[in-house]
Amino acid sequence: MLKHRKQGDALVVCLEGELDHHCAQIVRQEMDRLIEEERPQRLIVDMQGVSFMDSSGIGVLIGRYRTLSRCGGRMAVCNMSPHVERIFQLSGLQRIIEKVR
Amino acid sequence: MVSKNSMRLEFLGCAQNESFARVVISAFAVQLGPTIEEITDVKTAVSEAVTNAIVHGYEGTQGMVVLSACVEDEHVLSVTIEDAGKGIADVEKAMEPFYTTQPEMERSGMGFSVMQTFMDTLEVTSVPGEGTRVRMTKRFGADA
Numbered sequence A: 001m002l003k004h005r006k007q008g009d010a011l012v013v014c015l016e017g018e019l020d021h022h023c024a025q026i027v028r029q030e031m032d033r034l035i036e037e038e039r040p041q042r043l044i045v046d047m048q049g050v051s052f053m054d055s056s057g058i059g060v061l062i063g064r065y066r067t068l069s070r071c072g073g074r075m076a077v078c079n080m081s082p083h084v085e086r087i088f089q090l091s092g093l094q095r096i097i098e099k100v101r
Numbered sequence B: 001m002v003s004k005n006s007m008r009l010e011f012l013g014c015a016q017n018e019s020f021a022r023v024v025i026s027a028f029a030v031q032l033g034p035t036i037e038e039i040t041d042v043k044t045a046v047s048e049a050v051t052n053a054i055v056h057g058y059e060g061t062q063g064m065v066v067l068s069a070c071v072e073d074e075h076v077l078s079v080t081i082e083d084a085g086k087g088i089a090d091v092e093k094a095m096e097p098f099y100t101t102q103p104e105m106e107r108s109g110m111g112f113s114v115m116q117t118f119m120d121t122l123e124v125t126s127v128p129g130e131g132t133r134v135r136m137t138k139r140f141g142a143d144a
């Protein structure tokens, strides 16, 4: 189960562990279930607990960004490690997903 | 002449083994005295290539993946990931950023770009119907 909390009109979801292709499947399901239940205006993905990420993580973020955009919601990320941020930048995600603290 | 240290490992191409491959390459690379960042770069590149073998090469049918590595000299590591899967018809196209044949699986098409960015060299050889071989090298201590 993903840790999450409400923060004003935002839903904060905390990702943990290694975000590779193997783990992406379950993370994707859990995030979609939360989005479905909470229907947030704004989703903030907290990457603090992510110890490893490869391009599968980018797929997860873009996928959730699309889901949210379809219902008029917005998405942001916070607490990326330098490693995660490098992959984020390489994929150009900073152009569509806001970085917050 | 003293032979160069090397390793070769064959494992089943199932998703659990993606993290296993990362642990193995990190453990082998330690002898080159890398920084944490350098180890993370190598782990990330290996993770990409192994994931590709599993999801594209075998398309989930779980064939065997071979991971091998060699200490080329005291600063350079080479890593090779091979599968006997379906192969790539147009390697140049496959390596373009954002190109993916599995958009519905939420693949980002950034795997080869990550490998290219995090390693110093990347060579992809592939024969359709026979398999794919990805060879990468990295020099440690390059920014020191």
Ligand SMILES: Nc1ncnc2c1ncn2[C@@H]1O[C@H](COP(=O)(O)OP(=O)(O)O)[C@@H](O)[C@H]1O
Pocket: A055, B048, B052, B053, B054, B056, B057, B058, B083, B085, B086, B087, B088, B094, B095, B099, B100, B101, B102, B107, B108, B109, B110, B111, B112, B113, B132
């Ligand atoms: N080992 C492989 N066997 C067959 N096809 C591959 C292999 N590796 C990569 N490909 C092809 O190259 C494309 C690009 O790979 P990559 O950059 O890692 O993006 P992604 O994995 O997100 O699709 C894949 O969509 C696939 O068509």
Ligand SMILES: [Mg+2]
Pocket: A055, B048, B051, B052, B107, B110, B111, B112
């Ligand atoms: Mg890939």
